[in-house]
Amino acid sequence: MDQAADRQAERAALVKRKERAALWSIVASVAITLAKGAVGLGTGSLALISDAAHSLLDVASTTMTWLAVRAADKPADEQHHYGHGKLESLAALAETAFLFLLSGIVAWEGVRRLMEGEADVRPSWLAVGVLVGAIAVDAWRWAALKRVARETGSDALDADALHFAADLVNSVLVLGALGLAALGYPQADAAVAIGVSLFIALAGFRLARRTIDTLLDTAPEGVAERVRDAVKSVPGVVEVDSVRARPMGGRVMGEVRVRVSRTLPLDRVTAIKAGIDAAIHRELPHSEFTITANPIQLDDETILERVMLIAAHLRVPVHHVTVQEIEGRLSVSFDVEVDGRIALSAAHALASRVESAIQDELGPTVEVESHIEPLEMDHLKGREADARTAAAVALALAEAASGIDKLTDVHGVRVRETPSGLVVNYHCHAPPDLDVATVHACVDELERRVRTQHPEILRVIGHAEPAGRE
Known part of the structure; x- marks a missing residue:
């Protein structure tokens, strides 16, 4: 839960960053457009007027970007199971359409002026100042948008950054055109305008290709x-x-x-x-x-693992699984635990179901046998046995253990009375290097001897510990 909350908070912070970056872009676009438009009309420069028109489209595109960024981060709903993220890509695609439209208009007007010989350009220091200021603002917005777009992966902000990059290049070229016009080459203005239109078209093509890849779910490279x-x-x-x-x-x-x-x-x-x-x-x-x-199924899966897995899938407890290979033939036997209250016919059907599943897994030539044991399904309600009974059982355990070579120090004896009989728990010690199978056999032998003396005992649970353990 904490990890999910952290991711949600991180995402909310990114959304705010995207919205703030888009909003500042609107402010910058409006300021640049007004300045370029006023100076362009005053100087008669087509390059500057086209640059102002480009900036005017930027106002529309940045506004659309801001709206798209806000809408794209809405959570998924019943109609949009994967969220609204594609809205950013649609906004970016619309911005490319603006770029292509602008490049076409500027190219057409530039060609017309070159063919008709129009060259009424009046350079001024005010125009130079506006262009230098626009270049500075474009560079600031391009760097800021590119950084946020890279950190958030926003297509719309990336498209916005491209617009400001195009503006920056446009302004540099227009500044050069005004300089050439001042030196006596007024036709350079129209030529630069055509060059600007080609640059805009190329940038729009690259953005469109990337945006279409996103809309077509093209896998991101790498x-x-x-x-x-x-x-x-x-x-x-x-x-x-x-x-x-x-x-x-x-x-x-x-x-x-x-x-x-x-x-x-x-x-x-x-x-x-x-x-x-x-x-x-x-x-x-x-x-x-x-x-x-x-x-x-892994290649190194053992027969025991496969048997236990089948039993787990069937939700039937099994234990004491024995796997034998007899003259090249596999034999599997195990104890299956069933509710001790059910009839033998039902218990046999359950055991047969487990056997069939194991045979289906291991093959028809495998011999599969099960031993049915009763399982106590409900909690046994009881109480501590009286002192005399507890002492008698503890003495029986100690005497029986003295006749078994590997077991010593019977202690922690607890005797409880239940409606089904006595339940006995005890601890004992065994050599620490003795294998588990031998220790288990010794504990079973101790249980058999005690229950022979005390048939009222229902269950004996012996916990063997390594001798010398503190």
């Missing part, structure tokens, strides 16, 4: 490889089946399909998926991936 490498590094991932990615309003959305061992418990698979999500987020902070984990 993202799939980065995600695949990040996912491979997560412990528990056996193989990455596929990675799909697409841009979505400043974010990258996609799907990752991985393979994990089918023997893993559900909570472990959930932890692996959380690890994959964290690894992707570290590599791509502004991303959202759906993760699917497909269980597969």
Whole structure:
């Protein structure tokens, strides 16, 4: 929950940054447009007038960008399951249409003036001052927008940055045209205007191609490889089946399909998926991936693991699984625990179901046998046994343990009375280097001896500890 809250707060902060950057762009565009338009009309420079027209379109495009940025970050709803991020791409595409329209108008007017010989350009220091100021503002907005667009992945802000970059180049070229006009080459103004139109068209083409790729869900270059490498590094991932990615309003959305061992418990698979999500987020902070984990059988899976997995899927507890190979033939036996209150016919049907599932997994030639044991389904209600009974059981345990070579120091004896009989818990010591199978056999033998003396005992639970342990 904390991780999700942190991501939501981070995203909210990015949204505010995008909106603030777009709003400042509107202010800058209005100021530049008014200044260029006034000076362009005063000097009669087509290049400057076209530059002012370009800036006027910037006012419209930056306003549209601001509106799109605000709308694009609305959460998903019933009509838009993946959110509204594509609105930024649509805004960027509309801005490219403005760029193409402007470049066509400027190119047509420039060609007309060259062919008709019009060259009424009146350079002035005021025009130079306005252009220098515009260049400074354009450079500031381009750098600011480019930085925020890179940090947030916003197509609309990137398109806005391109507009200001185009303005900057335009202003530099117009400044050069005014200089040439002052030196006696007034036709340079129309020629520069045509050059400006070609630059605008080229910039618009590049932006349009990138925006159309986004609208067509073209995978961002290199993202799939980065995600695949990040996912491979997560412990528990056996193989990455596929990675799909697409841009979505400043974010990258996609799907990752991985393979994990089918023997893993559900909570472990959930932890692996959380690890994959964290690894992707570290590599791509502004991303959202759906993760699917497909269980597969690994080559090193043991027969015991396969049997336990089948029992877990059937929700039937089994224990004491014994796997044998007899003259090249596999034999599997196990104890299956069922509700002790049900009839033998129902218990046998349940055991047969487990046997059939194991045989389907391992093959028809495998011999499968089960032993049915009763399982206490409800809590046993009881009370502490009286002192005499507890002492008698403790003495019986100590005497029986004295006849078993490997067990010593029976202690911590607890005896409880239940409606079904006595339940006895105790601790004892055994050599620390003794194998578990031998210790278990000794504890079973101790239980058999005590229950022979005290048939009223329902269950004996012995906890063996390494001798010498403090």
